[in-house]
Amino acid sequence: MVTVRAPGKVILYGEHAVVYGEPALAMAINKYVYVTARARSDGKININARDLRLAGISVTISENGDIIARTDYGAVISALSYVKRAVELAMGYVDKKVGIDLEIRSEMPVGAGLGTSAAVAVATIYAYIKELGYDIDKRELARLAWQVEKDVQGSASPTDTTMATFGGIMFVKPEGNNAVMEPVRPGTNVPLIIGYVPRVSTTKDLVAMVRRKYETMRDVIEPIIRSIGLITRKGREALERGDLELMGVLMNINHGLLDALGVSTRQLNEMVYAARNAGALGSKLTGAGGGGCMIALSDKVEVEKAIELTGGSVLKAVLDINGVVVVSND
């Protein structure tokens, strides 16, 4: 039995634009998805995804090897699609279809912009491969997990899967089917407060919504996306110099552009403005938006209180430097 964990992340700059080839700057956080894998002799895949609160799921492998997740009503559960695709790709990697019990647990709110889908993909693939006694290079693991996100989301950047695999602070830029992944050495500690409100839409839907705007109004949307890319590059320089003030200003502009793309919400904007008014150097939504999480560049308790006063919850997290790791193997 193997248990692995993979971290979530916050995107400091560049979400959505990174789906269009611009870079993103992201930081892995010390909040984890844990996956425990135990090989089975009967070839069945049994998934216990506690955080999804779905009872009575039966998962079987069909004759052509597809994994089918069904409820008592017979419907395929889309919520399990990341796990399902991750298991398929892990089976492809080891070139064997061995049944498995998987138990998945998240320390983060699911579907809130902290990258649980990527952490689930990375941790599931890694746990499966390790349980069967194989190993995998981290670059290959990140590539397979990115494939999971692309297959489930329709289009996806390599940002979240890179962070869940490697940890740290990274500058990530998709180039076709490859990802440029550059570790960034910060010139200072980055004080972050995370605010959270529940989100209804999925990343898949939000990415598709931006895609529709891009396709119908390319001349309007394209400059916003390029501008976010520029902000990300400047944000990286500011971080390397330790210039927190400039980082904050750039976060604020980045948030305005994300709002312009239509991915912010009233509740997110309230948290973002409350944080700034309480003294944060900058604040923005993080992840796909539509609710979910925001970040404030601050370590002030006043900022935490201000976020809570708008109705948001505060999540405390610091940098994770390890990425995916095996927690126990016996």
Ligand SMILES: Nc1ncnc2c1ncn2[C@@H]1O[C@H](COP(=O)(O)OP(=O)(O)O)[C@@H](O)[C@H]1O
């Ligand atoms: N603990 C979990 N168990 C199973 N699937 C999960 C778990 N956490 C996340 N997922 C999958 O990831 C999806 C959320 O991903 P997404 O909408 O990209 O948001 P985020 O990645 O920001 O959390 C869930 O709907 C589910 O399919």
Ligand SMILES: C[C@@](O)(CCOP(=O)(O)O)CC(=O)O
């Ligand atoms: C919107 C996007 O840039 C980030 C999505 O992050 P999350 O799934 O909301 O944690 C999509 C992507 O990079 O694939």
Ligand SMILES: [Mg+2]
């Ligand atoms: Mg996701």
